[in-house]
Amino acid sequence: MLDLAGKRIVLGLTGGIACYKAAELTRGLIKAGASVQVVMTDAATHFITPVTMQALSGQPVHTDQWDARIANNMAHIDLTRTADAILIAPCSADFMATLARGGCTDLLSTMCLARPSMLPLMVAPAMNVEMWQNPATQRNVRQLKDDGIMVLGPDAGEQACGETGMGRMLEAVQLVEEMVAAFQPKSLRGKQVMITAGPTFEPIDPVRGITNLSSGKMGYALARAAREAGADVTLVSGPTALATPAGVQRINVQTAQQMFDVVMSRVTGQDVFIAVAAVADWRVVNASEQKLKKSAEGGLPALVFAANPDILATVAALPQAPYCVGFAAESEQLLKYGKAKRAAKNIPLLIGNIGHHTFGMDENELVLFDADGQIQFPHAHKQTLARQLITAISERLAPAS
Ligand code: CTP
Secondary structure, X not given: OOOOOOOEEEEEEOOOOOHHHHHHHHXXXXXXXXXXXXXXXXXXXXXXXXXXXXXXXXXXXXXOOOOOOOOOOOHHHHHHHOOOEEEEEEEOHHHHHHHHHOOOOOHHHHHHHOOOOOOOEEEEEOOOHHHHHOHHHHHHHHHHHHOOOEEOOOEEEEOOOOOEEEEEOOOHHHHHHHHHHHOOOOOOOOOEEEEEEOEOOEEEEOOEEEOOOOOOHHHHHHHHHHHHOXXXXXXXXXXXXXXXXXXXXXXXXXXXXXXXXXXHHHOOOOOEEEEOOEOOOEEEOOOOOOOOOOOOOOOOOOOOEEEOOOHHHHHHOOOOOOEEEEEEEOOOOHHHHHHHHXXXXXOXXXXXXXXXXXXXXXXXXXXXXXXXXXXXXXXXXHHHXXXXXXXXXXXXXXXXX
């Protein structure tokens, strides 16, 4: 998807082994439709060559404040005047310190200080865990945030130095997501949004169970879109193979009962609840603790079912219920069943999937049922539909909620 079509990004590289990720990041930004102008500090050129970055970005790389090729010698001004954002990735501890004190030690730092005040500046820290935890660095992080600079990450995990902890630079794909998010309208700023997604899995024995074909793609796309719109997002997810969208808090569950318990324990204070999960309507009450044997006496297993709680209906019935949104995948008569389901669950908004072959697909077509009737959202990528839905939800939220 060309989520960054027409955007001009200045990508700054500073000294750190995470420079190797900047190559993939450049590709990712360009693939999303952006143009990328690379600026490197001298230290960065020790980790990855300007030739590599020029080849990937398709533009000459700037490394020198005193570049004789630039007629007016004002690269630190000119580079940002037509830009839509600056991203420093990797951003070293030293470069953060320079930014925090407003230093102009090289082309990149001078350019950052000379940027127009409205131009977004994002930094993706990358450093050893001890460097990250050092009070001096933490002080600089606070200063950068106070100055309106967006700090993306870092992540925790294994580090190139062999140690483990906070300080890993976010992956290229996450940084592209963050860049896309920066350009989305903040229609849910400050709102708390909870989303259920994916299938549930009801065990029959320790190795078997009942599930469904939900991939989780629509729920994850909504989680990403809600977070892009400025919401604080909790994603309660059944088993899926999907990556957690950047900045989203994900809680994994397996069964419908677990999903119900997690939702009910955290729903207080939520402004919006979007139930996208394909929740199993029934669970097996006589699930076996041991694997069922084919050769067992009695032949075929006799499964006994009980109804699972209806998560959406329960949340909608709470005295201080959040704004509730449901989904419906019907195999027939969507308009009739959609309307009836909205009424039965007593929710303000229900989204119907047009066609029930949406499971696992990247694209979909939707119809919205609300108190005023129906609105159709034509065939599009699920991420595009998710952004349209988030806009529709934000428009329907009472200002005081
Ligand atoms: N839902 C839920 N908890 C359940 C069942 C469904 O929260 N135990 C939510 C789904 O996440 C979805 C909506 O209710 O947002 C409708 O789900 P669907 O399976 O289409 O409807 P059901 O209520 O289960 O009715 P039926 O299966 O008879 O169509």
